[in-house]
Amino acid sequence: MGLNPQRLAQAIHDQLAGLNGAVPIYEIAAALDIDEIREEPLSNLEAALVTMPERDRGRVLLNSRSNRQRRRFSLSHELLHFLNPTHEQTSVGGFRCTRQDMRLSSGDKIGDRHRRQESEANSFAIELLTPRNRLKPFLCGNAKLAQVVAMAKEFDISREAAARRFVELHPDDLAVVFCRDNRFLYAACGREFPRLSITAGEQCDLGQPVQGTISGFDEVAPDDWLHPPQHAIELSAQTLWQANGHSITLLRADQSDDDEVGFDDTFERFTGGQNR
Secondary structure (H helix, E strand, O other), X not given: OOOOHHHHHHHHHHOOOOOOOOOOHHHXXXXXXXXXXXXXXXXXXXXXXXXXXXXXXXXXXXEOOOOHHHHHHHHHHHHHHHHOOOOOOOEOOEEEEOOOHHHOOOOOOOOOHHHXXXXXXXXXXXXXXXXXXXXXXXXXXXOOHHHHHHHHHHHOOOHHHHHHHHHHHOOOEEEEEEEEOOEEEEEEEOOOOOOEOOOOOOEOOOOOOOOOOEOOOEEEOHHHOEOOOOOOEEEEEEEEEOHHHEEXXXXXXXXXXXXXXXXXXXXXXXXXXXXX
């Protein structure tokens, strides 16, 4: 709706040529007429934008209970609501955004206006905070969570946001699964990744947690993760164990080397071996 989030983020970066390190989002917001940014403890919100329909000025409230990286993402998210005049206010005098809103992506099946607006704000936020022309070093070679950790550090964003960006742009077929106490919270999948079968609250077999460590890439059973089962796919998983029971699991799907053999076997059974 309205402005293209990716193009708008690129237009801002065109004014910041030669930028290194974290994107100065607070300074950008101030330059674009966000005249006050406050941080207070919020119970059910990650951020709020107070503005008028004409968008001549705005004030942003951020959840101080969230870490700095999440607050940076939330501010970027609210900035798109402010800059896009087609975004309709979700409350009297502005926008009120929850953590669930911050997880919506353009890949989700979104039917209502509010969710589309939130998805666009998220797309803009990650485009602004992680400009594509600086991501190549993090997307080279085989996918691994160490690249996600490095990306989060370089751009001062959460590992959650970095992981979502990683699976979106990496050439491998990837998905990222977020859990707490080994129970599924939600996932983000690359465009070509098969459909996941797990649902909210379901137990995930991730192994023994060791906080602050990254597991090796281990082969896992596709039947445990995918729907319908994909027998021609080899699935491997790597997990990053974080504080308070949180974990990030990277799933990688590869075509099985046995796929062609399986086809030949099936053909031979069908023909009764008459082709020999």
